[in-house]
Amino acid sequence: MGAYNDSRMDFSSLRTLLRPDQVLDGAAAIRAYDCDAYTVERSKPSIIVLPESTAEVASVVRWCVAHQVPYTCRGAGTGLSGGAMPALGGVVLSTKRLNQILEIDLENRCLLAQSGIANRRITDAVKADGLHFAPDPSSQSVSTLGGNIGENAGGPHTLKYGVTVQHILGVTMVDPTGEVMQIGGKLGCGPGYDFLGLICGSEGTLGIVTEAWVKLTPIPTVVQTVLVAFPTIRSATESVAGIIATGTIPAALEMMDRGIMDAVHLAFGLEFPAAAQALLLVECDGDSAEVVDQEIESVRQVCEGLGCLEMSFAKDEKERARLWMVRKKGVGAMGRIAPSIVTHDGVIPRSKLPEMLDFVYSVAASKNIGVANIFHAGDGNLHPCFYFDDRDASQVERVVEAGEIIIKKCIELGGSVSGEHGIGVEKMDLMPLMFTPADLEAQAMAKRIFNDGELCNPCKVLPNQRGCAEHRMRWRGMAS
């Protein structure tokens, strides 16, 4: 295999497959494509290509196979676990120019698009017709459909509407040998093994999705949004468990703590009750005002029963956008508090939220680092954000230790190491904490159905892959 930094590698024949403007290999480009939004580990590609069609992707992959050059697909690079990092160098295939909507079928509520299209553009294309693409990761204005499929992306509204896999009907994929495959289609999949389910969330290790049929979901006609302030973290987390236990499934149930409130106040001037230690953003929607009113009423009863301080209802779209700003801009606003932030991603059973949040604060205190929490409480999907100064090696070390302790606690409480950011390279070492060697071998068997080689997005998801261990120190080293 053409190994990392192999100076003998000759890309001239690859260049003949594409126009010159579809190939990047300048120093700035190499630097820009050496990681995704998980910047702790980096690995330089040799060359970046920008294919514009499935056929071009296939020809590049076949070239890589013929020349035994590793390759990694990349969408917008917003992934948070290093899934698009070219771990063994080689070729990065950017889907940036695969950004067209190919067909809209309003009657059947589905749409065919190339995989490099930004998530939000799909909804923008059909919003006027009362439809939307339901998966809504926070990165949706830039993150791509292909990236969403690779990571099986979630978002605030997945509590009610499900994650990406539930909204994908079929894909066109270039497999790791360069063969173009249609899996499923406009009408979804037929009987047989659920390959589409396996491909969604496989982090680009089974091939490169170039086009996808997506389901379009009607935009609910009735929406009620309320921001609830609580005097304690525990009263907020207990309210989450209480709301779920009533049987109400809000469209979104998000939680922010005092750290986030302070950051949002500094960044945008928003005011919150002085005594508030936690906020819950609850949204209920549907097509029946009566049902939505009932849901909001049960939310109100639970929150008041647990001593909430204040409930702010959105009276119109503008107010709704303002309430959502706390959630959507919260992480960005953290930049006001400290120079560096690391956002973790773990899942626990929802009933364990009160215990888990207490644990997160105690770990941060014991490690003497700052933490703020902003997360999908309704799914039990935590995102503790540690804020620190990465110029201080001791702080970095403590942040890494705190993250591992918290993820281990998620497993101990019956949860999982990732709810929506994926494993990538970031969490490979944590996989054996959750799975036995036999479990991991079974996952490797599933991977082999499509990818029996070591070229397509190597060294991701599964630990202990051949030829990867010696590169790990290099990835970390390049980030420092």
Added chain:
Amino acid sequence: MAGDGVVSSEYLNAGEYKKAVERLGIPQSSLAPVKMQLPESVEDVQKAVGQFQRIRIGGSCSYRLELRGKSSGFYPGPDDKLVPIVEVKQHPFDLPNDAKLLLDKLDKVLWFSPENQLVSVQSGILLSELNQYLRENGFEIPIGLQEKNQRECIGDLIALNLPHWNMSAAGSWRDWIVKMKVVLASGEVVTTGADVVKNVTGFDLHKLLIGARHTLGVVTEVTLRVRPKAEPREWPPIQINHGVMFLTSKTGLAAVLDHIKDFVEESEDSPAMQHYVDFESGLILAECLRNKSGEDFDTKSHGFVWRSQVGEYALDEFSELEQRLMKRTKEIFDPTYKLNPGEFGFI
């Protein structure tokens, strides 16, 4: 153990089957010559998978599906009692030394967590029993299968992944399963997924096992999402026995319905070809009969995806690519074709 025309003593000693056989006066000689295994634990399943070279897997209630209506098992009779099927025929792919692994004794609810809206069960529990338990606690799994399918075990229903009345609102089993424990053909016991409602950790092996007709592993335990119980909904009283189901686009609905109408007019002895249409999702479920000319209803002429109610048997129903991928999958997970030989044409 198995002899000529006699079911194994191990099987007969299992209380309710013996009583049912005696009550109905079924001669033992009419039962299938097979080695029945009634595991009560994951370890029992592991042992059976290790012991036999070829194993047919399922709950006794769904054997007619496994055997294309030529069952050697039992069917749910009045009062939900299991009744042995008198006319016993072997599965076309059964060999004399094949074992049958019945999931019936793996019928426990392992835990139920209303606050997390999750339930964990063994795979032999009947969907009707599980939903009765859940409804008593205010919850349900809203997979809208017709009544007789509700009386099949979760393991079989997952293995078949049949289309159902409530697909537009409730999706398929893939939308409700978060974790599985599986015994692979190698005898390894593996876990996939986690007891949480949102999870992207590793490859989703459990999705591959849904609809796999017990050909890639024996699912022994499942954790499922549940939802608050809704008002009971009456599903159409259509009994689909040997028929077909269509999952079609809304665009194609009118054409398919016209086609059904034409076909009904030519059907031999039935006053109508029963069918149910969900205009919301574009789903048609239909009991397919032969017409006077002895022709089967053409399931492939409208560009829709079709699903047989009893499942598919032969790989030639699939595209060339699907066949290739499915064979590769089978050979990775079950290289000796031990599990459910014959299904999907793996023989």
